[in-house]
Amino acid sequence: VGCPPVTPSQLKIPTPVVDPATVPAQLVDLAKLSDSELSAGVTRLIFTDSDMAGRAYVRSLMERAGLVVREDAMGNIFGRWVGSQPDLPAVGSGSHIDAIPNSGAYDGTLGVLGPIEAIRALRRAGFKPKRSIEVLMFTSEEPTRFGISCVGSRAMAGKLDPKHLDSLADILVPDGGTFRQAALKAGYANTTADTEDMVKQCSLGEYGTYYDSFLELHIEQGPDLEDEELSIGIVTAIAAPAAIRCAFTGDGGHAGGQVMSRRNDALLAAATLTIAVEKLALDTGSNDTVATVGVLRVGPGAINSVPRTAEMEIDVRDVVGARRDEVVSKIISYGEQIAESRNVRWSHDIVNSDPPETCAPKVVSAVEAAAKRLNLGHKRMVSRAYHDSLFMAEVAPTGMLFIPCHEGYSHRPDEFASAEDIKNGIEALALALASLSLA
Amino acid sequence: VGCPPVTPSQLKIPTPVVDPATVPAQLVDLAKLSDSELSAGVTRLIFTDSDMAGRAYVRSLMERAGLVVREDAMGNIFGRWVGSQPDLPAVGSGSHIDAIPNSGAYDGTLGVLGPIEAIRALRRAGFKPKRSIEVLMFTSEEPTRFGISCVGSRAMAGKLDPKHLDSLADILVPDGGTFRQAALKAGYANTTADTEDMVKQCSLGEYGTYYDSFLELHIEQGPDLEDEELSIGIVTAIAAPAAIRCAFTGDGGHAGGQVMSRRNDALLAAATLTIAVEKLALDTGSNDTVATVGVLRVGPGAINSVPRTAEMEIDVRDVVGARRDEVVSKIISYGEQIAESRNVRWSHDIVNSDPPETCAPKVVSAVEAAAKRLNLGHKRMVSRAYHDSLFMAEVAPTGMLFIPCHEGYSHRPDEFASAEDIKNGIEALALALASLSLA
Numbered sequence: 001v002g003c004p005p006v007t008p009s010q011l012k013i014p015t016p017v018v019d020p021a022t023v024p025a026q027l028v029d030l031a032k033l034s035d036s037e038l039s040a041g042v043t044r045l046i047f048t049d050s051d052m053a054g055r056a057y058v059r060s061l062m063e064r065a066g067l068v069v070r071e072d073a074m075g076n077i078f079g080r081w082v083g084s085q086p087d088l089p090a091v092g093s094g095s096h097i098d099a100i101p102n103s104g105a106y107d108g109t110l111g112v113l114g115p116i117e118a119i120r121a122l123r124r125a126g127f128k129p130k131r132s133i134e135v136l137m138f139t140s141e142e143p144t145r146f147g148i149s150c151v152g153s154r155a156m157a158g159k160l161d162p163k164h165l166d167s168l169a170d171i172l173v174p175d176g177g178t179f180r181q182a183a184l185k186a187g188y189a190n191t192t193a194d195t196e197d198m199v200k201q202c203s204l205g206e207y208g209t210y211y212d213s214f215l216e217l218h219i220e221q222g223p224d225l226e227d228e229e230l231s232i233g234i235v236t237a238i239a240a241p242a243a244i245r246c247a248f249t250g251d252g253g254h255a256g257g258q259v260m261s262r263r264n265d266a267l268l269a270a271a272t273l274t275i276a277v278e279k280l281a282l283d284t285g286s287n288d289t290v291a292t293v294g295v296l297r298v299g300p301g302a303i304n305s306v307p308r309t310a311e312m313e314i315d316v317r318d319v320v321g322a323r324r325d326e327v328v329s330k331i332i333s334y335g336e337q338i339a340e341s342r343n344v345r346w347s348h349d350i351v352n353s354d355p356p357e358t359c360a361p362k363v364v365s366a367v368e369a370a371a372k373r374l375n376l377g378h379k380r381m382v383s384r385a386y387h388d389s390l391f392m393a394e395v396a397p398t399g400m401l402f403i404p405c406h407e408g409y410s411h412r413p414d415e416f417a418s419a420e421d422i423k424n425g426i427e428a429l430a431l432a433l434a435s436l437s438l439a
Numbered sequence: 440v441g442c443p444p445v446t447p448s449q450l451k452i453p454t455p456v457v458d459p460a461t462v463p464a465q466l467v468d469l470a471k472l473s474d475s476e477l478s479a480g481v482t483r484l485i486f487t488d489s490d491m492a493g494r495a496y497v498r499s500l501m502e503r504a505g506l507v508v509r510e511d512a513m514g515n516i517f518g519r520w521v522g523s524q525p526d527l528p529a530v531g532s533g534s535h536i537d538a539i540p541n542s543g544a545y546d547g548t549l550g551v552l553g554p555i556e557a558i559r560a561l562r563r564a565g566f567k568p569k570r571s572i573e574v575l576m577f578t579s580e581e582p583t584r585f586g587i588s589c590v591g592s593r594a595m596a597g598k599l600d601p602k603h604l605d606s607l608a609d610i611l612v613p614d615g616g617t618f619r620q621a622a623l624k625a626g627y628a629n630t631t632a633d634t635e636d637m638v639k640q641c642s643l644g645e646y647g648t649y650y651d652s653f654l655e656l657h658i659e660q661g662p663d664l665e666d667e668e669l670s671i672g673i674v675t676a677i678a679a680p681a682a683i684r685c686a687f688t689g690d691g692g693h694a695g696g697q698v699m700s701r702r703n704d705a706l707l708a709a710a711t712l713t714i715a716v717e718k719l720a721l722d723t724g725s726n727d728t729v730a731t732v733g734v735l736r737v738g739p740g741a742i743n744s745v746p747r748t749a750e751m752e753i754d755v756r757d758v759v760g761a762r763r764d765e766v767v768s769k770i771i772s773y774g775e776q777i778a779e780s781r782n783v784r785w786s787h788d789i790v791n792s793d794p795p796e797t798c799a800p801k802v803v804s805a806v807e808a809a810a811k812r813l814n815l816g817h818k819r820m821v822s823r824a825y826h827d828s829l830f831m832a833e834v835a836p837t838g839m840l841f842i843p844c845h846e847g848y849s850h851r852p853d854e855f856a857s858a859e860d861i862k863n864g865i866e867a868l869a870l871a872l873a874s875l876s877l878a
């Protein structure tokens with residue numbers, strides 16, 4: 001895969017200049033719209049009051065930047081800077097603002113606020129886009145509430161099965177409804193007949209027809225750029241994620257009355273599988289394989305009761321899809337073995353299992369050219385975390401631009417990216433979007 | 440320890456006759472006062488609306504039986520059948536109606552409704568007590584809400600440390616208050632200055648001054664009586680319970696971005712300890728040692744986040760106190776080792792660690808004599824489950840009377856005792872209480 005040459009029109013793009021204080025201050029404002037104290041990190045689950053407040057904040061920034069704002073049936077928000085050839089497929093850039101419990105202020109949010117500021121910087125520099133440049137805020141990148149990630153971008157890519165979406169339980173509201181019911185409560189989906197119609201309305205159609213290219217700005221969520229003192233990571237591939245929900249069910253009993261030999265303790269089965277999940281990830285011998293039991297819920301959950309139920313949610317990722325699939329299938333067959341040997345019942349569901357994606361050469365080149373022009377240290381790299389870009393890659397040629405984050409921390413309160421790195425990232429993003437808009 | 444002879448006055452006690460339908464129907468009524476659907480078992484945590492409704496039901500049954508009802512500062516309920524010598528220390532009988540999540544309809548409740556019905560049967564038979572006979576409903580036998588069991592009976596025995604009680608977190612209401620604040624909300628403790636005063640007001644004073652004897656009726660919560668086709672278990676000793684709360688804390692991180700080698704996953708530490716707890720109990724080689732991880736809570740609890748926190752509650756019991764203590768100390772030292780090897784922080788608290796109790800010979804004899812007189816198959820046995828009787832044994836000579844339960848099931852929705860076994864148990868209880876009241 002070669003790099004297309006830099007065209008004369010790209011060389012004429014005026015240099016965008018970003019004020020280093022603006023976006024960090026906006027990120028703090030947004031972090032305050034949270035269901036947890038700031039010291040305990042950001043918690044902003046999809047369609048909660050704090051998410052609704054965050055959405056209003058994003059729309060206000062888009063409007064202030066002179067963008068044409070629209071929302072679709074699932075609450076994806078679009079802010080468009082209309083180009084001189086408005087009928088051409090646009091250049092998209094965006095990410096998410098939903099945040100898992102007690103996480104940080106930068107994951108996703110930077111990729112929403114960053115392109116808004118990039119557009120403002122391009123305007124200030126006097127740039128005029130040919131293709132429209134559009135900022136996106138995706139609905140529910142994080143899987144916290146309904147168990148499935150990237151709900152908005154899956155729908156855009158036509159990769160969301162409405163029946164499966166309807167089958168997923170609301171973890172936030174016990175005995176709550178479906179995703180669609182939560183969307184209706186939040187004021188979306190009102191013009192849709194049912195879940196199938198809702199999902200269909202969000203599709204962006206044939207590859208390349210809505211967007212000509214898509215580029216997501218994100219913190220690295222890993223330590224490489226900081227360790228190597230580089231400013232820009234140019235993502236060439238995105239790791240393949242899979243999510244498993246499973247449950248062990250025994251017969252419970254009294255923690256005093258029931259002797260050890262008569263028990264079938266669901267938690268002991270789950271604990272055994274939890275340890276096996278770590279071992280199966282380590283056994284591939286590759287740093288790129290990661291597997292995590294992030295959720296383990298015990299029922300009835302009383303100190304003097306033998307656990308009857310243990311529900312688990314397991315995340316497995318790899319940049320090599322086949323190796324990831326092997327870990328997933330080993331986890332499932334080991335779960336079955338444990339259930340048999342501990343005489344508990346077992347059920348499992350592969351909630352999603354997505355292929356890895358290779359980034360589009362023209363987007364990779366645009367980012368690389370921007371980093372070079374700005375004299376920013378950069379390298380090509382893989383994203384072990386996944387993003388809406390994984391699904392946008394099915395909508396249009398797609399790439400990602402990473403900036404360093406402190407110690408690689410993410411999904412925790414001390415997630416941090418410096419004002420300087422944010423400024424550099426947004427300036428490189430602005431240049432890359434501008435050049436893609438001229439293509 | 441010999442048995443005192445049956446006295447002539449005991450031989451004159453008329454035979455009480457219990458209708459087999461009455462108490463089972465009342466148990467169903469009480470089971471409906473629950474925070475879970477009946478099919479999912481009974482959930483009645485202390486001082487919740489369902490507990491308050493259960494208390495009103497118990498008071499109404501006490502009043503209908505002609506008992507003099509009072510409640511103390513912690514919500515323990517007393518219903519007294521005044522004897523011919525009302526100044527003598529009374530005979531007590533009681534248990535609890537609070538129920539852990541999704542448990543059964545018989546644990547505790549039988550020991551509250553049973554003695555009320557026993558008194559009605561004795562009245563119908565024309566018996567007149569010398570010592571008053573008093574029915575008790577204890578507050579918070581189950582440790583679900585504040586982590587400590589037998590709150591009411593510990594206070595009666597002067598074995599409840601008010602400072603420790605104040606230090607225990609309310610599990611039901613996050614960032615909720617103390618036990619005393621929950622009691623105040625429920626309408627108790629209003630006449631007390633502080634927790635120390637509240638606890639002190641509930642003390643029953645010097646050994647033997649308030650009660651002359653105490654006898655608790657309970658389902659066995661184990662399979663022995665059913666297996667051996669016996670009607671009555673005469674408890675000679677109660678196993679020693681201990682409760683440990685502990686927590687592992689790591690640094691969390693992104694389940695994609697953070698490679699396996701850089702993690703310190705709190706759940707992996709907790710899963711390792713969970714499996715060790717089972718092994719340490721099995722390693723004693725005695726059926727009487729049981730150890731259970733009944734609670735394991737993971738934070739932040741999101742599929743794509745490496746667990747930062749894992750909080751555990753561990754229950755350990757044995758009829759041999761020293762052997763139980765050894766298991767507890769091995770669990771704690773193993774927890775420390777795991778924390779070190781997995782590079783996570785670790786904290787622990789032994790919430791309670793109570794000695795085993797031997798039942799009082801005079802109560803054991805009274806139950807044995809009653810079973811013999813009614814021609815009910817019976818045997819002496821140990822209670823591996825513990826009960827308020829463990830603490831009442833510090834208030835007065837104490838014993839317990841078990842009836843069979845289906846498969847030994849307890850703390851689960853399918854907990855069951857037959858109408859026939861309930862009738863037999865209450866008749867034996869009535870005879871034993873009557874004879875103790877004449878002593």
Ligand SMILES: [Mn+2]
Nearest residue numbers: 107108142411
């Ligand atoms: Mn995230």
Ligand SMILES: [Mn+2]
Nearest residue numbers: 107108141387
């Ligand atoms: Mn993200």
Ligand SMILES: [Mn+2]
Nearest residue numbers: 546547581850
């Ligand atoms: Mn119980």
Ligand SMILES: [Mn+2]
Nearest residue numbers: 546547580826
């Ligand atoms: Mn009980």
